[in-house]
Amino acid sequence: MTDNRTVNKSRVALVACADYDQRRVYRAMSRGLELVGGISSFVQPGEKILIKPNVLFGVSPDRCVCTHPEVFRAAGRLLAGAGASLTCGDSPGFGGCRANMALGGLKKVADELGIPLADFARGRAVTHPGALLTRRFVIANGVLAADGLVSLPKLKTHGLTRFTGAVKNQFGCVPGLMKGPQHARLPDPFKFATMLVDLNTLLRPRLYIMDAVMAMEGNGPRNGSPRKLGVLLLSADPIALDAVACKIIDLDPAFVPTSAPGEKAGLGTYHFENIEMVGDAIEDFICPDFNVVRKPPLPASGGRMAAFIKNRTSARPVINADRCTRCGACVRHCPVTPRAVDWRGEDKRRPPSHDYNLCIRCFCCQEVCPEAAISVKETLLGKIIFR
Ligand code: SF4
Ligand code: SF4
Known part of the structure; x- marks a missing residue:
């Protein structure tokens, strides 16, 4: 103290x-x-x-x-x-x-x-x-x-x-x-x-x-x-x-x-x-309409079924293709192996894509994107269950 x-x-x-x-x-x-x-x-x-x-x-x-x-x-x-x-x-x-x-x-x-x-x-x-x-x-x-x-x-x-x-x-x-x-x-x-x-x-x-x-x-x-x-x-x-x-x-x-x-x-x-x-x-100073997610994050632990449910209910990073300049910063900063956001052999003239089964929802990709092309979006199921 x-x-x-x-x-x-x-x-x-x-x-x-x-x-x-x-x-x-x-x-x-x-x-x-x-x-x-x-x-x-x-x-x-x-x-x-x-x-x-x-x-x-x-x-x-x-x-x-x-x-x-x-x-x-x-x-x-x-x-x-x-x-x-x-x-x-x-x-x-x-x-x-x-x-x-x-x-x-x-x-x-x-x-x-x-x-x-x-x-x-x-x-x-x-x-x-x-x-x-x-x-x-x-x-x-x-x-x-x-x-x-x-x-x-x-x-x-x-x-x-x-x-x-x-x-x-x-x-x-x-x-x-x-x-x-x-x-x-x-x-x-x-x-x-x-x-x-x-x-x-x-x-x-x-x-x-x-x-x-x-x-x-x-x-x-x-x-x-x-x-x-x-x-x-x-x-x-x-x-x-x-x-x-x-x-x-x-x-x-x-x-x-x-x-x-x-x-x-x-x-x-x-x-x-x-x-x-x-x-x-x-x-x-209270600002009731401040734009922030007013829900707790979901835990990652709990076995395969919990991971399956989490993957379908937790908010995820989503790329706006119109804003993406294909700079690759998100790919370079993704901390998991294999990377959860990557081109995976796809055409690099297109934006990279996410594999949500690999994604741990650290949101480093959203944080580093220099074009504000990645935002955090709730899934439909997540909206229904956790509204
Ligand atoms: S960091 Fe942003 S602009 Fe760069 S490739 Fe990823 S999504 Fe596209
Ligand atoms: S949220 Fe984290 S783990 Fe998922 S794609 Fe982005 S950087 Fe990779």
């Missing part, structure tokens, strides 16, 4: 922030930090702190794929003001950290603030004896070199975990090429989520500051639509922070597969009776 938890409750600060005006974001974040105990509760002078934004792809901040540069700037200024020695970085699923940060406006801010990029290209193995499921991770050198981590997630939808927020953001601490095998090793969404929880209990970020000023709805986490929520969320408890974010987008936090293992692991709580919300009223 962290310092800023009151006796039995996790504190989550909600601070209104209408847009990304530099001074407005700074003021909102300063206020949020005071509400969760002050910056000195998280950082001491002279400590090496790594700032971990979401740098999934290299695109303009207007697309809402990455943490906004002004959120990054405010965090950098406040942490530097507390005497921390800062580095930053992420291991994106597609492209390199430096290039993605440059395209997303983050590199310019890092240069202005004198925050060097940490080494996220290489890492080393670390054991986690207290893990629920995954006792060995390869962690980026830049993360291991820091005394502490401050996580800056972006609120977005996600095919596998329903939404991506505080807990999921730490997946970028695993160097790039090593993330795909984690999907293949853990095809069950609940086991995958437990691995994410283990990663968080290993790394224990000091503080999470979620950029929900402009969120992403629909076909996230890369190709969705921007949606204004106008709020920054701050907490030392990532499970509680994600639960509050879920409440804002009218998603039951129990449907997010990291919630239950997160509570079991002692990482935090998603039960609102154990969460203290401070700052602005949550009612000011």
Whole structure:
């Protein structure tokens, strides 16, 4: 349990922030930090702190794929003001950290603030004896070199975990090429989520500051639509922070597969009776028509019959042939062998196709498609059974 938890409750600060005006974001974040105990509760002078934004792809901040540069700037200024020695970085699923940060406006801010990029290209193995499921991770050198981590997630939808927020953001601490095998090793969404929880209990970020000023709805986490929520969320408890974010987008936090293992692991709580919300009223931000899947993912385990039923009822990635440029990114990033999306000897002038019997529904293909040609579609049977 962290310092800023009151006796039995996790504190989550909600601070209104209408847009990304530099001074407005700074003021909102300063206020949020005071509400969760002050910056000195998280950082001491002279400590090496790594700032971990979401740098999934290299695109303009207007697309809402990455943490906004002004959120990054405010965090950098406040942490530097507390005497921390800062580095930053992420291991994106597609492209390199430096290039993605440059395209997303983050590199310019890092240069202005004198925050060097940490080494996220290489890492080393670390054991986690207290893990629920995954006792060995390869962690980026830049993360291991820091005394502490401050996580800056972006609120977005996600095919596998329903939404991506505080807990999921730490997946970028695993160097790039090593993330795909984690999907293949853990095809069950609940086991995958437990691995994410283990990663968080290993790394224990000091503080999470979620950029929900402009969120992403629909076909996230890369190709969705921007949606204004106008709020920054701050907490030392990532499970509680994600639960509050879920409440804002009218998603039951129990449907997010990291919630239950997160509570079991002692990482935090998603039960609102154990969460203290401070700052602005949550009612000011609730968005009931936010476009997100409001159903839990289906488990992968349970034998042949369960796999047969799951294959016919669970949502699946579908290619829009009109948008597909046949670039092959989906094929290259499919983590299963044989690949579940491929040309299979077919004419490469046509889009690749999915074999849903092989597909583990990790949605990496949907995530990496640069043309937004892949979306997550429910099956007719799934709609009938799970409506
Ligand atoms: S990544 Fe998208 S555009 Fe590229 S081949 Fe796959 S579906 Fe087509
Ligand atoms: S086809 Fe897509 S969703 Fe299915 S296993 Fe491959 S990358 Fe994952």
